[in-house]
Structures are given as C-alpha cells and as structure tokens.
Amino acid sequence: MTHKESTQSKTPPSTILKGMAMGIAEVIPGVSGGTIAFITGIYERLLSVIKNIGPGLFSEWKSGGIKAVTAKLDLGFLFFLMGGMIMGVVIGVFGVTYLIDNFPEPLWGFFFGLIIASAIYIGRQIDHWKATHIVGLVLGAIVAYMITILPVGEG
Helix, strand or coil: HHHHHHHCCCCCHHHHHHHHHHHHHCCCCCHHHHHHHHHCCHHHHHHCCCCCHCCCCCHHHHHHHHHHHHHCCHHHHHHHHHHHHHHHHHHHHHHHHHHHCCCCHHHHEEEEEHHHHHHEEEECCCCCCCCHHHHHHHHHHHHHHHCCCCCCCCC
C-alpha cells in the first residue's frame, strides 16, 4: 500500500477528531492548529491539498471533470477536517471562555504544558541539531519571554 493510499483510507471520524483538535488549538494562545496537524500525522496531506489549489485545477477539470478535481483536492478529507475544525473552534471558544473565567491558573498551566509538549515533540523530529537550530531556538525563547513581560495594554 502506498503512502497516499494509506492516508486516504483514514476514517472520517478520525479526520473529524483531528480537525476538532486543530480547531480547539486555534483558540488556545500559543498553540497552533498546524502543530496539531503535524502531531496527528495529517500535516503532509493537508499541505498536499493546499499545493494543489491553483490554475492547474482548471486543466484537471477539463481533462477529468469534477471527479478529477475532487480527487486532486482530496475533498472528502477536506470536508471532514474542516467540519471538525469548525466544531473545535466553537467548542474551544465557549470552553476556553468558561475556563478562563472560572479556572484561570490551571488553564494557563495547561496551555503552558501544551506548548512545552509540542516543542519537545517537534524538537525530537530533528535528527541532526545544527548550531543554526540552537541559535533559532534560543532567539525564539528570548523573543517569547520578552513578549510575556510586556505591559498589558488597557483597552
């Protein structure tokens, strides 16, 4: 079975749940839906779909019709992923709002834990650390820290 066949055989419920996780991540400060896509193993497939959007779709449509365009854009995958993301954003907005109002310290601790866990996971994906990787990591950490100590603006 090829990589494309194995990724397209994923079940819609799995894709919906991954989309929900991405949607929830989008409402959490410091966590990215893209990071969740990477961690859940759908990042490459999503990038492939995005790369296929462009003028070439017209020639694809001319030669193979709507079926070819649907396959090229992996519309089944996109439909379930986007549906899950919309549900995740809605759940995330209401859930995070409630938790910030009622449990701010544990929630910020949870956010911090997600950020650290994501950083560790992605860091482990780098096989050979180079000096430029380490410099980028240190500079990123310094910028992130500087942002956290900025005074909060009054609206």
